[in-house]
Every structure is written in C-alpha cells, then in structure tokens.
Amino acid sequence: MAHALPVPRLSKKSYEERVPALREKLVQLQVRLKAAPTKVLLIFAGEEGGGRGEVINTLSGWLDPRGMETVAFREPSDEERERPVMWRFWRCLPALGRIGMFSGSWYTELLRAQAGDGPKPAHPEQHLDHIRRFEKLLSDNGTLIIKIWLHLSESDQRRRLDELAANPDTAWRVTEEARRHQRHYERLARSSERLREATDRPGAPWVVIDAADPRARNLEVAGLVTSQLEEHLLRFEKPRAKATPPSMPVPLRPDGLAGLLALPLDQKVSSEDYESKREKWLGRLNRATRAAQSARRSIVFVFEGWDAAGKGGAIRRLTSAIDAQDYRVIPVAKPTDEENAHHYLWRFWRHLPRAGLATIYDRSWYGRVLVERLEGFCTEHEWRRAFDEINDFETQLAEHGTIVIKFWMHVSQDEQLRRFREREQTAYKQHKINAEDWRNRDKWAAYEIAVGDMLALTGTPEAPWHLIPANDKRHARLQILKTSVKSIEAALGL
Amino acid sequence: MAHALPVPRLSKKSYEERVPALREKLVQLQVRLKAAPTKVLLIFAGEEGGGRGEVINTLSGWLDPRGMETVAFREPSDEERERPVMWRFWRCLPALGRIGMFSGSWYTELLRAQAGDGPKPAHPEQHLDHIRRFEKLLSDNGTLIIKIWLHLSESDQRRRLDELAANPDTAWRVTEEARRHQRHYERLARSSERLREATDRPGAPWVVIDAADPRARNLEVAGLVTSQLEEHLLRFEKPRAKATPPSMPVPLRPDGLAGLLALPLDQKVSSEDYESKREKWLGRLNRATRAAQSARRSIVFVFEGWDAAGKGGAIRRLTSAIDAQDYRVIPVAKPTDEENAHHYLWRFWRHLPRAGLATIYDRSWYGRVLVERLEGFCTEHEWRRAFDEINDFETQLAEHGTIVIKFWMHVSQDEQLRRFREREQTAYKQHKINAEDWRNRDKWAAYEIAVGDMLALTGTPEAPWHLIPANDKRHARLQILKTSVKSIEAALGL
Numbered sequence: 001m002a003h004a005l006p007v008p009r010l011s012k013k014s015y016e017e018r019v020p021a022l023r024e025k026l027v028q029l030q031v032r033l034k035a036a037p038t039k040v041l042l043i044f045a046g047e048e049g050g051g052r053g054e055v056i057n058t059l060s061g062w063l064d065p066r067g068m069e070t071v072a073f074r075e076p077s078d079e080e081r082e083r084p085v086m087w088r089f090w091r092c093l094p095a096l097g098r099i100g101m102f103s104g105s106w107y108t109e110l111l112r113a114q115a116g117d118g119p120k121p122a123h124p125e126q127h128l129d130h131i132r133r134f135e136k137l138l139s140d141n142g143t144l145i146i147k148i149w150l151h152l153s154e155s156d157q158r159r160r161l162d163e164l165a166a167n168p169d170t171a172w173r174v175t176e177e178a179r180r181h182q183r184h185y186e187r188l189a190r191s192s193e194r195l196r197e198a199t200d201r202p203g204a205p206w207v208v209i210d211a212a213d214p215r216a217r218n219l220e221v222a223g224l225v226t227s228q229l230e231e232h233l234l235r236f237e238k239p240r241a242k243a244t245p246p247s248m249p250v251p252l253r254p255d256g257l258a259g260l261l262a263l264p265l266d267q268k269v270s271s272e273d274y275e276s277k278r279e280k281w282l283g284r285l286n287r288a289t290r291a292a293q294s295a296r297r298s299i300v301f302v303f304e305g306w307d308a309a310g311k312g313g314a315i316r317r318l319t320s321a322i323d324a325q326d327y328r329v330i331p332v333a334k335p336t337d338e339e340n341a342h343h344y345l346w347r348f349w350r351h352l353p354r355a356g357l358a359t360i361y362d363r364s365w366y367g368r369v370l371v372e373r374l375e376g377f378c379t380e381h382e383w384r385r386a387f388d389e390i391n392d393f394e395t396q397l398a399e400h401g402t403i404v405i406k407f408w409m410h411v412s413q414d415e416q417l418r419r420f421r422e423r424e425q426t427a428y429k430q431h432k433i434n435a436e437d438w439r440n441r442d443k444w445a446a447y448e449i450a451v452g453d454m455l456a457l458t459g460t461p462e463a464p465w466h467l468i469p470a471n472d473k474r475h476a477r478l479q480i481l482k483t484s485v486k487s488i489e490a491a492l493g494l
Numbered sequence: 495m496a497h498a499l500p501v502p503r504l505s506k507k508s509y510e511e512r513v514p515a516l517r518e519k520l521v522q523l524q525v526r527l528k529a530a531p532t533k534v535l536l537i538f539a540g541e542e543g544g545g546r547g548e549v550i551n552t553l554s555g556w557l558d559p560r561g562m563e564t565v566a567f568r569e570p571s572d573e574e575r576e577r578p579v580m581w582r583f584w585r586c587l588p589a590l591g592r593i594g595m596f597s598g599s600w601y602t603e604l605l606r607a608q609a610g611d612g613p614k615p616a617h618p619e620q621h622l623d624h625i626r627r628f629e630k631l632l633s634d635n636g637t638l639i640i641k642i643w644l645h646l647s648e649s650d651q652r653r654r655l656d657e658l659a660a661n662p663d664t665a666w667r668v669t670e671e672a673r674r675h676q677r678h679y680e681r682l683a684r685s686s687e688r689l690r691e692a693t694d695r696p697g698a699p700w701v702v703i704d705a706a707d708p709r710a711r712n713l714e715v716a717g718l719v720t721s722q723l724e725e726h727l728l729r730f731e732k733p734r735a736k737a738t739p740p741s742m743p744v745p746l747r748p749d750g751l752a753g754l755l756a757l758p759l760d761q762k763v764s765s766e767d768y769e770s771k772r773e774k775w776l777g778r779l780n781r782a783t784r785a786a787q788s789a790r791r792s793i794v795f796v797f798e799g800w801d802a803a804g805k806g807g808a809i810r811r812l813t814s815a816i817d818a819q820d821y822r823v824i825p826v827a828k829p830t831d832e833e834n835a836h837h838y839l840w841r842f843w844r845h846l847p848r849a850g851l852a853t854i855y856d857r858s859w860y861g862r863v864l865v866e867r868l869e870g871f872c873t874e875h876e877w878r879r880a881f882d883e884i885n886d887f888e889t890q891l892a893e894h895g896t897i898v899i900k901f902w903m904h905v906s907q908d909e910q911l912r913r914f915r916e917r918e919q920t921a922y923k924q925h926k927i928n929a930e931d932w933r934n935r936d937k938w939a940a941y942e943i944a945v946g947d948m949l950a951l952t953g954t955p956e957a958p959w960h961l962i963p964a965n966d967k968r969h970a971r972l973q974i975l976k977t978s979v980k981s982i983e984a985a986l987g988l
Contacts, residue, residue: 023922031925053818061810064925065825065856072819077573077848103818169777172784283663290666316555324547324597325566331559337831354571362559428517431525431558 015215022219023062025226029233030067033097036236038142040099040229045107046150047189048181049160050211055150056101058218059225069094073104082298082355084400086130090349093138095341106131107195114191115184117177126399128198133392139203140385141343144232147204148221149196150211154185160212244376249449257452265412265471274474281481282321288488289322293356295492298402300353301360301484304370304454305409306447307437308419309470310477314409315360317477318484322358332363344368344378344386345393352397365390369454374446387457398462403491405484406463408455409470413444509709516713517556519720523727524561527591530730532636534593534723539601540644541683542675543654544705549644550595552712553719563588567598576792576849578894580624584843587632589835600625601689608685609678611671620893622692627886633697634879635837638726641698642715643690644705648679654706738870745943750950754942759906759965768968775975776815782982783816787850789986792896794847795854795978798864799903800941801931802913803964804971808903809854811971812978816852826857838862838872838880839887846891859884863948868940881951892956897985899978900957902949903964907938 033040042059044052056070071092080088086106094100110127112118121127139145152160161182165174181188196206207224211217251257269277292299301318303311319327330351339347345365353359368390373383397404411419420441423433440447459465466483470476488494527534536553538546550564565586574582580600588594604621606612615621633639646654655676659668675682690700701718705711745751763771786793795812797805813821824845833841839859847853862884867877891898905913914935917927934941953959960977964970982988 020920020922027922027925054814056818057810057814060813060823061806062922065806065823066827070818070822072822074819074848077571079571079573169773169780172780279663286663286666312559313555316551319554320548320551324550324564325568328564328566329554329559333560354568426514428514428521428556431521 009213010215010219012215015219018219019062022222022226026062026222027064029226029229030064030099032233032237033099033229034067035097036233037096037240038144038232038236039094039096040144040146040225040232041094041102041138042099042225043102043105043107043145043147044150045105045111045147045192046211047152047157047185047192048178049157049164050150050152051214051217052103052150054214055148055218055221056103059101059222062222063099067097068099068101071100071102071104073108079354082296083352084396084402085127086134086396087349087352089134090346093342093346095338097341106134107199110195111192114195115177115181115188130396131199132201132204135199135201135204137343137345137389137392142236144229145204146225146228147199147206148224149192149206149208150217151208152211154182154189156212157182157185242376247446249374249446251449252453253456254452256454256456257449260408260410260448260452260455260467263410263467263469265410265415265469267469267475268472269474269478271474274478277478278317278481281478281485282317284485285318285321285481285488288485288492288494289326289358291492291494292403292488293326296355296401297491298353298355298400299358299488300397300402300404301358302364302366302404302406303360303362303409304364304366304407305468305470306411306416307440308416308423308432309409309411310473311362311409313473314407314470314477314480315362318480319360321481326356327358327360328353329360329362332361332367344372345389348393352402365393366454366458369458370447370450371440373450374443387453390458391460391463394458394460394463403488404463405466405487407466407468407480407483408451409468409476411470413441415471416441503707504709504713506709509713512713513556516716516720520556520716521558523720523723524558524593526727526731527593527723528561529591530727531590531734532638532726532730533588533590534638534640534719534726535588535596535632536593536719537596537599537601537639537641538644539599539605539641539686540705541646541651541679541686542672543651543658544644544646545708545711546597546644548708549642549712549715550597553595553716556716557593561591562593562595565594565596565598567602573848576790577846578890578896579621580628580890581843581846583628584840587836587840589832591835600628601693604689605686608689609671609675609682624890625693626695626698629693629695629698631837631839631883631886636730638723639698640719640722641693641700642718643686643700643702644711645702646705648676648683650706651676651679736870741940743868743940743943746947747950748946750948751943751946754902754904754946754949754961757904757961757963759904759909759963761963761969762966763968763972765968768972771972772811772975775972775979776811778979779812779815779975779982782979782986782988783820783852785986785988786897786982787820790849790895791985792847792849792894793852793982794891794896794898795852796858796860796898796900797854797856797903798858798860798901799962799964800905800910801934802910802917802926803903803905804967805856805903807967808901808971808974809856812974813854815975820850821852821854822847823854823856826855826861838866839883842887846896859887860948860952863952864941864944865934867944868937881947884952885954885957888952888954888957897982898957899960899981901960901962901974901977902945903962903970905964907935909965910935 044055046052060068060070071094073088073092076088089106092100109118109121110124113120113124135145161174161178164170196208200206209217209220209224289299301315303315305311315329319329328351335347339350348361348365351359351361368378368386369383372378378386394404420433420437423429455465455467466479468476468479468483538549540546554562554564565588567582567586570582583600586594603612603615604618607614607618629639655668655672658664690702694700703711703714703718783793795809797809799805809823813823822845829841833844842855842859845853845855859880862872862880863877866872872880888898914927914931917923949959949961960973962970962973962977
C-alpha cells in the first residue's frame with residue numbers, strides 16, 4: 001500500500017500552470033484507451049471531508065466525457081437485493097475502452113458499517129472474500145483498478161469541516177454523520193486501515209493520497225491516474241500472442257474423462273412407461289417450483305451437452321410444468337457488442353433470476369472451458385483461470401440461496417450421427433444443423449477431454465453436475481425431471 | 495377486430511400431420527426475420543383457461559429458440575415503479591430480428607383491474623392512451639404487433655376448468671381467481687371486449703382465436719403468425735429508399751426560427767460578478783435538488799446547443815452543486831448495437847433516473863430532428879413523426895412527476911469560429927474538434943431551420959425550452975443555474 005507524503009500548499013497560480021499539461025496527457029491516454037482491450041476502474045473512498053465529490057467533478061471536467069462514466073450506489077433496490085450481493089456491481093461495470101469513476105463501491109457498505117452508519121453485513125469475512133475475488137477476476141481480465149483513499153488527518157478534517165460549516169452555501173455538506181466521524185476519528189482511521197490492508201492486493205492496490213490541500217490533491221490524483229494508465233496501456237498495446245489450441249488437449253483431470261466414458265448409455269424407457277411417469281413428475285416439479293417461489297428461492301438450470309443431445313427438447317418438457325411468468329430460457333448465442341465489452345461472465349450475471357424465479361441457460365458460461373478452450377478463442381491462462389472463476393460464481397449463487405442444477409446430456413458418437421442425419425432430412429430441423437456441428441463432431445475426442453476436466457473441476461457440493469445418459473430421449477427427459485424435482489425438494493428441505 | 499370462427503375438434507392424427515409443415519414455415523420465416531430490420535411482438539391474453547401458457551410453450555418448441563424470447567411481467571419492482579409507467583415495457587422489448595412472446599403485457603394491469611384482481615390504475619383513460627401511443631410508435635417503427643385473445647365461451651371455460659381440476663397434476667392451475675372469473679364470465683367478457691375495442695388500432699389489431707380445442711387453437715395461432723409475418727417481411731425485404739436530405743430544409747414553423755434569430759447575444763457578466771452570484775445560485779441549486787430528492791421527484795436535464803456552445807462546461811458547473819451519488823451525466827455518443835436494434839428513444843428510456851435522482855443528457859433524443867433530419871440518417875416520415883413521439887415521451891416523464899429542464903445553448907457563428915480555433919490551438923482541447931464539426935458548421939443555416947422547428951414543435955408547458963444566450967460563458971452558466979433552480983423550485987411549489 002503506497003503512502004503519499006503530505007504535500008505543501010499549492011498556490012492557485014502554480015496549480016493553473018500545471019493543469020493544462022495534465023489534461024492534455026489525460027485525454028491523449030483516453031484516446032489510446034479507447035482502442036485498447038482494457039478498461040479502468042477508479043475507486044474513491046476516504047475520510048469525511050476528503051473531497052471525493054470534488055475530485056470526481058474535477059476529473060470529469062478534465063477527461064473526455066464520452067469515454068467515462070461516474071458510478072454511484074445508493075441503498076440496494078429490490079431488484080438488487082434479490083440477486084447475489086455482487087450483482088449490483090457487475091451491472092455497473094464500464095465497458096472496454098472506458099473509465100468508470102466509482103464514488104461509492106463494494107467498499108461502501110463495509111465502511112458504513114464500521115462507522116456505525118449502516119447495518120453490519122451478515123458475513124463480513126465472506127464479503128471481503130467476494131471483494132478480493134471480484135477484483136482479482138477483473139484485474140486478471142485486464143482491468144486497471146486504482147483504489148484511491150483520500151486521506152485527511154484529524155486536525156485537517158476538523159479544519160475542513162469547520163470551513164464548510166462556516167459558509168452557508170456549503171454548510172449542508174457537514175452532516176450529522178460527518179461530525180460523528182470526526183468525533184470517532186481515531187477508531188475509524190484504524191478500522192478503515194484494516195479494511196485497506198485486507199484488500200490491498202496485487203492488481204488492486206490502495207493508494208492513500210493526502211487530501212489536506214485540494215489543489216495538490218487534484219494534481220496528485222490526476223498524476224497517479226496518468227502514470228498508472230500509461231504503464232498499463234503499454235501492456236495492452238503490444239500485439240497479443242494469438243492463442244493456439246493444441247491439436248489434442250491434455251486432460252487436467254483424467255478421472256473426469258474416465259467418469260464420462262464409464263457412463264452407461266443403453267437405458268430405454270417405453271412410450272407408455274414414459275407417458276405415465278412423466279405426468280407424475282411434471283406435477284411434482286410444478287409443486288416443487290411453486291414451493292421454491294413461496295420461499296423466494298431462485299433456480300438456475302444449466303443445460304450443457306453434445307450437439308443434438310436433446311437440450312432443447314428436454315427444456316421444453318421441463319418448462320411445460322412451470323408457469324410462463326416464472327421462468328426465462330436464455331439460449332446462449334453470439335454475444336452482443338455490449339457483452340463483448342465485458343468479462344465473459346457478465347452476460348450470465350445479467351440474466352440471473354429475481355427472487356423466486358428461474359433462469360434456464362441453454363448452454364452457459366461453460367463455453368469458456370469447452371469451445372473457447374478447444375478453438376483457441378481464449379488463451380490457456382484464461383480458460384485455466386475460468387474453473388476457479390466459475391466455481392466462485394456458482395458459490396455466490398448458492399450462498400444467495402439460488403438452487404443451481406447443472407446437466408451434462410451425454411450421447412454416443414453414433415447416436416449423434418443418426419440425429420445429425422435425421423436433422424438434415426427433416427425440413428423443420430434443418431436450421432439446427434450446420435457445417436460447424438460437423439466440424440465439432442470431428443473433434444469429439446478433444447471435447448471429451450475438455451468435458452471430463454469440466455466435470456471434475458467444477459462439480460461442487462453446492463452445484464454438482466448431473467450426467468444424463470441421453471441416447472434414449474424419453475429416458476433423458478425423465479431423468480432430468482426427476483433430478484430437478486429432487487434437487488429442488490432437497491434444497492427446500494421437503 | 496377479426497373474429498375467428500369456432501373450429502371443429504381436431505384429431506391428434508390430423509394435428510400431427512399438419513405440424514411439420516407449419517414448423518418448417520415458422521423457422522424459415524425466422525431466418526428471414528433475422529436479416530430484416532423489423533421485429534415481432536406476440537401479445538397473448540384471453541379468458542381464464544384459454545391456455546396462454548400452453549400456446550407459448552408450443553410455439554417456443556416450434557420456433558428456433560435463438561431468435562425468440564418469452565416475456566412475462568410480475569408485480570412492478572421498485573426500480574420500475576420509480577420510472578414512468580411504460581418504462582418496464584420498454585426495457586423488455588425484443589431486439590431487431592427477434593420475436594418476443596408476451597405472456598403478460600401492458601394489458602395485464604387493466605385486465606386484472608377489470609376482474610377485480612388488482613387495483614384500478616389511477617388514470618385508466620391516460621393509461622389506455624399510453625398503450626395506444628406506445629403501440630403506434632412501435633408499429634410506425636416497423637414492429638409487427640400481433641395481439642391474440644384466446645377466447646373460451648362460458649361453457650367451454652367451465653368444462654376446461656373442470657377438466658383441469660379433476661386431474662391432481664393440473665388442479666393447481668384452477669386458482670380461486672380462475673373460479674371467480676368463471677362466476678363473472680358475462681361481465682368480464684363485456685369489459686375485456688371494451689378494452690379490445692379501445693385498443694384495436696391499425697398496426698396493432700386484436701385477433702380473437704377460439705381456444706376450445708387446444709390442437710386447433712395451436713394451429714390457428716401458428717397459422718396466424720406465419721401469414722402475418724410473411725406479409726410483413728415482404729415490406730421489409732424490399733430495398734428501402736435511401737433518405738436524401740434536401741440541400742436546404744424548408745422550415746415547418748418559421749416562428750421557431752424567427753424566435754431563435756431574435757435572441758440577443760451581447761450579454762456580458764464580469765468575472766467578479768460571476769464569482770459572487772455563482773456561489774449563491776449553487777447553494778440554492780443544492781437546496782432545490784435536495785428538496786426534490788426528499789420529495790422523490792426525479793430531474794431530467796437536456797443540454798442541446800451548437801458545437802462549442804459550452805454544454806460540457808455548463809454541465810460541470812451545474813453538477814458541482816449536486817452530490818455525485820445523485821446524478822448521472824449521459825453523453826450521447828454512437829449507439830451500441832443493442833441500442834441500434836431498438837427504437838431511437840430506447841437508449842434514452844434506458845437511462846431515466848430513479849426516484850429523486852437526476853439524469854443529465856449531454857445531447858439527447860433531439861438528435862432525431864437535428865442531425866438525423868439534416869444528414870438523412872432517417873426518412874422524412876421518421877423525423878416528422880419524431881416531434882409527436884418526443885412530446886409524448888416528455889409528457890410521460892412529466893406525468894410521472896419528473897422535472898424536465900431543456901436548454902438550447904445559442905452562440906453566434908463568429909463566436910463558434912473563435913472557439914473552434916481556440917480548441918485547435920489548445921493541446922487538451924484538440925480532441926473536442928474534428929472534421930465533422932467543421933462540416934456541421936458549413937450547414938449552419940440548415941441547422942438553424944431544424945433548431946427553429948424543434949423549438950416551436952417541442953416546447954410544451956410541461957417541458958419548455960430555455961434558450962440560453964451563450965456567447966459569454968459566464969452569462970450562460972449563470973442563466974442555466976438560475977433557470978434550473980427556478981424550474982425545480984416551481985415544480986416543488988417552493
């Protein structure tokens with residue numbers, strides 16, 4: 001954690017002489033940033049009276065407004081409270097090429113709690129852990145994170161608040177809260193220092209800037225941003241090494257592959273048997289989802305599987321038992337450019353269900369460790385990191401109370417071939433098959449390895465994988481219904 | 495309003511024979527839709543037991559899921575209640591090339607109120623008017639709207655509900671509410687018919703489909719969608735006439751232009767005068783915005799004006815009096831592809847402030863009747879329609895209680911030239927000036943006409959234009975502060 005030395009009082013003249021060069025530098029860097037595959041988060045916090053708002057206003061004036069945004073957080077809305085705690089931060093992230101200035105942030109709640117201004121988070125250690133992982137994920141993904149603590153000493157704070165209070169036009173800034181912070185200066189300084197220490201990490205360090213002299217403070221902040229951004233851009237302006245996928249991937253966890261290959265695929269369910277059992281399970285699924293809704297528990301379904309394994313059909317059977325108001329199917333298609341301007345998980349966070357509702361992902365974030373791994377759409381670093389990022393994501397869902405149900409629908413290579421041919425011969429199924437499907441099929445063995453790794457590395461107690469033998473569609477659909485019912489009932493303690 | 499004839503009972507065999515051809519047709523049309531600059535809204539409503547959920551499920555199964563989405567509405571969230579009533583529908587519109595199937599819609603609330611299941615909207619006539627205008631706007635913009643009423647006669651409804659109740663697995667569908675609807679069949683049929691009549695409009699007609707026989711109903715709905723979509727696509731697959739802007743536009747409202755040209759621009763404010771008055775107005779602005787916040791009234795600022803008129807600087811002065819948590823500046827840049835896939839107002843609806851907060855648009859929806867009109871980015875039909883659409887939008891804001899403050903910052907051609915040259919000579923201002931600015935400057939006279947029309951046609955009592963003489967920056971900034979303060983105070987009755 002870098003500590004800036006106290007700066008001497010800066011004259012207005014000297015300040016105004018230095019501003020033009022800084023502004024020029026800032027906008028030049030913004031032009032470069034716009035073209036680079038990275039983004040900037042400036043996170044401001046600090047002692048009461050440190051002038052967070054003024055700094056943000058000043059920087060906003062210096063930067064090109066088209067490339068930046070100011071982000072603030074108030075009390076979480078109900079839409080926010082109904083999702084995992086980090087959802088409200090995910091939704092406010094700036095896009096690639098942009099600077100987000102965070103006036104409040106994921107630190108606000110903890111700082112307010114420390115100051116006695118807000119309720120303590122239920123699990124402060126867990127919350128700290130979410131913060132560290134969130135910042136790591138962003139930083140690993142190339143985001144420049146600059147966390148600035150605008151520091152005032154006890155005497156500077158008293159002087160500053162008195163100055164503000166003396167002027168009728170600024171007196172409103174000196175709230176009861178500010179005065180209380182002033183009285184408890186020592187205690188708050190210690191607790192906020194502990195918070196900074198706990199979250200001062202590579203890729204997301206805190207910088208403490210002395211805010212006693214507003215002019216010096218502004219220059220200091222702008223100088224810090226320019227120097228860090230310049231250094232950061234150099235890394236991203238180099239042509240990136242193109243990821244080259246190995247012709248045959250090496251399994252990270254051979255046990256995953258072995259488990260997949262051992263799955264028996266010869267189960268069969270007769271048409272009569274299916275009809276009678278289906279009704280029973282659909283009824284039970286309906287009761288289970290309604291019970292989940294009453295308990296305000298959300299459900300996230302993840303459908304992964306081979307091409308033509310029957311994901312779509314299985315989803316339609318599943319949803320026939322759920323009221324159309326209560327679920328949403330998200331077929332994972334090509335990302336939009338807004339989605340591409342974010343971390344790969346962003347577009348899945350975006351669609352998380354509200355309390356009591358369900359989202360069914362038809363393919364999902366697992367694309368990162370399947371197609372993206374095998375096609376070289378991301379680097380090895382990226383897909384290797386993804387296992388942890390995904391586990392963390394699903395843990396956050398589970399902690400929030402979301403019921404996570406993941407299926408891998410497994411068919412044999414022969415069965416897939418039969419279905420591909422059938423699709424080609426059925427007019428209304430032809431849109432479901434294209435050259436890419438045939439190409440993927442040629443990489444069957446490589447995919448098996450990636451699937452095996454995925455199953456072994458992302459099957460967790462909170463979000464286990466369910467392997468569904470799917471050569472027989474009726475068998476697969478019943479299995480999926482049963483597993484869904486039992487997972488929901490178990491989560492609700494029914 | 496088309497009334498389908500009652501259909502005879504359809505055998506399973508006959509149904510299954512007809513489905514494949516329909517599915518084929520549907521997915522073929524979806525392929526064409528994907529490439530066309532249009533979208534489809536399927537809105538379902540109908541008598542209890544009519545099988546809205548089943549129809550949506552069946553259609554979902556037949557359509558390619560990657561090109562469609564199901565939309566449902568529950569109780570409005572607080573984020574929704576804090577915006578104008580149509581906000582929650584704007585945010586759920588499908589993008590170009592897609593089909594949105596609306597299980598609930600802007601009719602749900604009125605229908606529930608009629609049935610006694612929900613509170614009456616405060617202003618039902620106003621709400622009807624919003625609906626008609628919303629559908630007109632979407633339809634004018636090329637959206638195919640199909641509103642389907644799934645009809646059951648009184649006896650068919652009784653039979654259907656009894657069937658459902660008799661089966662333990664479907665009994666849950668027969669709610670208390672459904673039974674109540676059944677008892678009041680006659681009254682509800684009459685009131686919903688009145689609602690359909692009131693909203694049966696060109697571009698958004700209702701189609702009543704007999705839902706007594708589920709199989710026939712499914713075929714009827716799918717047949718309707720295919721025939722309407724096919725006809726609709728023909729219109730959009732023709733190469734569109736390129737809009738050719740006239741070299742010099744003809745003013746629609748010469749009084750607007752005259753008012754603009756009559757604005758005196760020779761006001762001056764000295765530096766000392768400015769410093770002293772500014773503090774006073776900033777303090778008063780701060781008190782006014784805090785009062786608005788306590789009253790949970792939002793504020794929308796619109797900044798329009800000539801290039802280099804000083805919009806950015808004025809916004810920074812304005813925001814220096816508002817807490818960074820309480821406002822957001824939206825600089826209007828190139829739309830993202832998600833924004834381009836919607837009506838031009840969509841990206842402004844998107845950023846409307848929550849209760850008590852402010853959004854400051856640095857350029858706005860008025861681009862439609864300025865640059866888009868003059869550069870031929872939209873057709874004459876489109877920009878002419880925009881005056882009404884914009885007035886309606888701002889009326890909705892005002893009805894919701896949002897305070898709308900619109901500025902046109904006016905400079906002389908000479909002053910603009912001086913500022914352009916200054917920008918070119920100041921390193922940190924060079925990013926603010928480019929060849930396009932010079933090109934726009936060449937079209938000064940054309941822009942004057944468009945601005946005049948805009949002022950005359952969109953200045954309304956709820957959202958008046960404030961013309962700001964801006965040759966003197968200090969004068970302009972003070973004027974903007976004063977006008978803002980007075981507008982907010984007046985709206986709050988202070």
